[in-house]
Amino acid sequence: MTLLQSTTSQYLINGSSEAGLSPWDRGFAYGDGVFRTLKIVNGKPQHWQLHYNKLEHDCNSLGIVCPGANLFLADIDRLFAQEQLAVAKLIVTRGEGTRGYALPVLAQPSRIVIKADFPDYPAANCTFGVRLHLCHLRLARQPLLAGIKHLNRLENVLARSEWSDNSIAEGLLLDEAGNVIACTMSNVFARFGTKLMTPDLSQCGVAGVTRQFILDIAPTLGMIAEVGNIGLEQLMQADEVLICNSLYGVWQVLELNQHAWKPQETARELRKLLQE
Numbered sequence: 001m002t003l004l005q006s007t008t009s010q011y012l013i014n015g016s017s018e019a020g021l022s023p024w025d026r027g028f029a030y031g032d033g034v035f036r037t038l039k040i041v042n043g044k045p046q047h048w049q050l051h052y053n054k055l056e057h058d059c060n061s062l063g064i065v066c067p068g069a070n071l072f073l074a075d076i077d078r079l080f081a082q083e084q085l086a087v088a089k090l091i092v093t094r095g096e097g098t099r100g101y102a103l104p105v106l107a108q109p110s111r112i113v114i115k116a117d118f119p120d121y122p123a124a125n126c127t128f129g130v131r132l133h134l135c136h137l138r139l140a141r142q143p144l145l146a147g148i149k150h151l152n153r154l155e156n157v158l159a160r161s162e163w164s165d166n167s168i169a170e171g172l173l174l175d176e177a178g179n180v181i182a183c184t185m186s187n188v189f190a191r192f193g194t195k196l197m198t199p200d201l202s203q204c205g206v207a208g209v210t211r212q213f214i215l216d217i218a219p220t221l222g223m224i225a226e227v228g229n230i231g232l233e234q235l236m237q238a239d240e241v242l243i244c245n246s247l248y249g250v251w252q253v254l255e256l257n258q259h260a261w262k263p264q265e266t267a268r269e270l271r272k273l274l275q276e
Contacts, residue, residue, distance in 0.1 A: 013110065025093055026104075027110060029097075031150060031152030032093060033094060035055075036090045036209075041085060043080045045076055052072065054209055055092065058150070063103070066109070086115055087247060089112075090111075091111070091114070093109060093151070096108070121248055126271070129251060130168075130252070131254060132172050133163045134232075134256060134257045135162055135172060139181050139204045141176060147201050149206045155173075174232060178232060179231060187244050188230075188235075189244065190230055191241075194222060194223050196224065197225075197227070199230050208244070208246065210250070213274065235256075244270075250270040
């Protein structure tokens with residue numbers, strides 16, 4: 001199999017443009033692997049060390065040997081050297097195995113880097129804010145996988161299928177107990193005065209790099225960052241609700257479940273800090 005090329009997408013498998021992914025690869029067969037999605041600006045990955053540290057952490061959590069940062073950077077340099085703005089998706093699978101769930105004794109991980117166009121987000125998402133859909137799907141609890149960006153994202157796929165209205169930017173996900181967890185592709189923050197809260201992800205959900213960055217820089221804006229359980233009713237009482245990921249940065253939520261918030265400044269201030 002050769003490298004799939006178009007004007008919008010390219011990829012490398014284990015550093016090769018001529019390689020293919022085996023049907024015996026456990027990432028394909030079982031979702032046995034992890035990934036990161038990051039922004040490329042002028043050929044360079046943004047917040048690279050944070051992304052690689054999280055990729056390595058997630059690999060270690062699953063007992064997968066994470067390829068070295070130098071290998072990924074070489075792949076990124078090949079694919080993105082001339083790109084002013086693009087998206088990179090980094091995937092690590094456990095590698096090939098035989099049929100069955102038992103772990104292979106000497107697995108060699110597969111490394112995939114995908115290049116894609118940067119999404120054409122509406123300017124109003126930053127200027128004013130976004131509408132959210134309250135998803136009917138509830139996230140299942142699994143502490144062993146909580147926080148990890150593993151390849152099995154069927155819950156997110158099903159949740160995203162719940163709406164087709166282009167005026168809705170994201171879908172809010174709760175767990176089985178009714179706690180706010182995240183959105184389909186974003187983490188969530190709620191501001192109560194000077195307290196900036198984000199949901200506890202020790203039972204389910206994905207802990208994103210931008211989420212951690214905001215937790216770290218919140219004191220710069222005079223806020224106290226806190227991780228804890230947030231119920232839906234509590235979220236509706238927040239002074240502001242924000243969503244974030246590594247591509248668009250931070251957006252304010254203007255509407256959720258027939259509740260509206262006025263446009264405010266925290267999202268803009270956080271985006272500025274992220275860009276710096």
